[in-house]
Amino acid sequence: MASIAEHAATDVRARGLSPVWACSAVAFLVVSLVIGVLAGPIHLGVGEVLESAGARLHIPGFSTPLSPTDEAILWQIRVPRVVLAALVGAMLAVAGATYQGVFRNPLADPYLLGVAAGAGLGATIAIAYLPQGLRGQRMLPVAAFVGGSVAVMLTYAVGRSARRERDAATFILAGVTVTAFFTAWQTFVQQQNSETLQEVYSWILGNIPSTGWPDVILVLPYIAVAVVVILALRRVVDVLTLGDDEAASLGVDVRRVRLALVVAATLGTAAAVAVTGLIGFVGIIVPHTIRLLTGVGYRALLPLSVIVGAGFLVLADVVARTALSPAEIPLGVVTAFFGAPFFALVLRTTRGGSR
Amino acid sequence: MSAIRLRGVTVELGGRPVVDRVDADVADGEWVALIGPNGAGKTTLLRALARLVPFAGEIELDGTPLADLGRGQLARLVAVVPQEPSTPPWMTVAEYVLLGRTPHLGPLAKEGARDREATARALARLDLLGFVERRLGTLSGGEKQRVVVARALAQEAAIVLLDEPTAALDIGHQQQALDLLDGLRAESGLTLVAAMHDLTLAAQYADRMILLDGGRVVADGAPTEVLTAPVIARHYGAAIDVVPVGDRIAIVPRRSG
Numbered sequence: 001m002a003s004i005a006e007h008a009a010t011d012v013r014a015r016g017l018s019p020v021w022a023c024s025a026v027a028f029l030v031v032s033l034v035i036g037v038l039a040g041p042i043h044l045g046v047g048e049v050l051e052s053a054g055a056r057l058h059i060p061g062f063s064t065p066l067s068p069t070d071e072a073i074l075w076q077i078r079v080p081r082v083v084l085a086a087l088v089g090a091m092l093a094v095a096g097a098t099y100q101g102v103f104r105n106p107l108a109d110p111y112l113l114g115v116a117a118g119a120g121l122g123a124t125i126a127i128a129y130l131p132q133g134l135r136g137q138r139m140l141p142v143a144a145f146v147g148g149s150v151a152v153m154l155t156y157a158v159g160r161s162a163r164r165e166r167d168a169a170t171f172i173l174a175g176v177t178v179t180a181f182f183t184a185w186q187t188f189v190q191q192q193n194s195e196t197l198q199e200v201y202s203w204i205l206g207n208i209p210s211t212g213w214p215d216v217i218l219v220l221p222y223i224a225v226a227v228v229v230i231l232a233l234r235r236v237v238d239v240l241t242l243g244d245d246e247a248a249s250l251g252v253d254v255r256r257v258r259l260a261l262v263v264a265a266t267l268g269t270a271a272a273v274a275v276t277g278l279i280g281f282v283g284i285i286v287p288h289t290i291r292l293l294t295g296v297g298y299r300a301l302l303p304l305s306v307i308v309g310a311g312f313l314v315l316a317d318v319v320a321r322t323a324l325s326p327a328e329i330p331l332g333v334v335t336a337f338f339g340a341p342f343f344a345l346v347l348r349t350t351r352g353g354s355r
Numbered sequence: 356m357s358a359i360r361l362r363g364v365t366v367e368l369g370g371r372p373v374v375d376r377v378d379a380d381v382a383d384g385e386w387v388a389l390i391g392p393n394g395a396g397k398t399t400l401l402r403a404l405a406r407l408v409p410f411a412g413e414i415e416l417d418g419t420p421l422a423d424l425g426r427g428q429l430a431r432l433v434a435v436v437p438q439e440p441s442t443p444p445w446m447t448v449a450e451y452v453l454l455g456r457t458p459h460l461g462p463l464a465k466e467g468a469r470d471r472e473a474t475a476r477a478l479a480r481l482d483l484l485g486f487v488e489r490r491l492g493t494l495s496g497g498e499k500q501r502v503v504v505a506r507a508l509a510q511e512a513a514i515v516l517l518d519e520p521t522a523a524l525d526i527g528h529q530q531q532a533l534d535l536l537d538g539l540r541a542e543s544g545l546t547l548v549a550a551m552h553d554l555t556l557a558a559q560y561a562d563r564m565i566l567l568d569g570g571r572v573v574a575d576g577a578p579t580e581v582l583t584a585p586v587i588a589r590h591y592g593a594a595i596d597v598v599p600v601g602d603r604i605a606i607v608p609r610r611s612g
Contacts, residue, residue: 248406
């Protein structure tokens, strides 16, 4: 018996990141990044971009063929915008997947616990009450981040105060409650200051700003830490899908692990939302598409969501800024307008057993 | 030393004692059936043993108070087979049974060769090696039950708590499941505590029965001592005959009128 088992042990493994899916995801991301850098009203060729990159990296023999203006467009506008889109897309996708696992709810999205409504309120207050000069680039993200974080802390406090047995569903209900309250408050502020409607509205619909590296540097630490924490705990997310009791009887400190995952996903999402506004659907469509195509558990789903989410939002942003150029379509509109039919197609063509 | 020792164990839910001052001992390698009418506190007592619900009184496992055991330590000592285990349909049998290795891993660690071997041994014991790649969503009820038991075995805990392990199974699969547990106990000296509704079935396998009613232990002994017509009448409100079958007994309900 022992020898059979030892022999069989080689077959007994969890489906981790299979090389095929990992390579496909990375290829998708690389292609997206290339398209993201090349697409735009000013034409830049692949060769020129590569030579310019070589020169930037001080590789001997390379010198940039681009004019100083094109250099600036490439390195101060386009590349940081693509990087920002990739970071935010990765964050939203992995946060959605994390919430779906932690709350055992396939409809959970990154905004589940009120982060969107809180950030919306923070942004609206900043737009409505702060003097024009202050509001600009610097204060709006801060206000949105504070609003989003406060909303989630409130959700957690409401969820914890529940006198019934506290389970994952309690926190979803608390999130719904806090979202309703903050949305009402935000609508009120907006109505009282109707001259700001346009600005608030365009923030709410979401876009990747072309503001260069400062925004990237602003969100990078939050997103990096969040992604590292989530990926480190990815096996435990599989255990959590068995429910609180079974996870606890397997020795998992359910409350602490859930708190760590939720804090990571929420802080990362709040940072992303603060800079880009609300971009819907990414946290639902990316994890579910991966699930439907590969049928994998969380230990593979989470890293794949990071990679595919990054590529997806870069492509969506290309559409947002080029489809009606020079006007920009709100990014949230693009993700839903192209995401929804695509997702419907995936639902149609995959069936049975893969979920 | 007894594997499980309970002294004055009380669990209150909503201000009402659901388990009330329970004293009991379970010896190493013993098979104990926890019986009693609906709402007697069987499931709650099992949950207290697994520290899934707060309790008053003393519970000792292998001589160590439950409170002194770390989460991982406890999970390496006690495995739980819940009445309605969640079996995510997308998980493969291998992935699911490997989760039983969680208490042997750090929170950030991956399963190693030792974990895969323990899992393969559990799968081999339950005749599931051919199912490794199957998804849980494609299994029948009986196969799922075996997979859940395999997960508990992969945990390599000396004590296994089972809540109605045969409730969802037909008579053939009931027998299969209990024969299997019996065999595992004989091979590896597992201590089994199972809440059971089917008294006849329980009487064929258990060394001992603990009868709970209203949260209290009202009878504790060999099946032939506990399962008598007056006891069943008093605590289940059922009129039955006890029929000897070999050296065991069967319970037959008596039709009224």
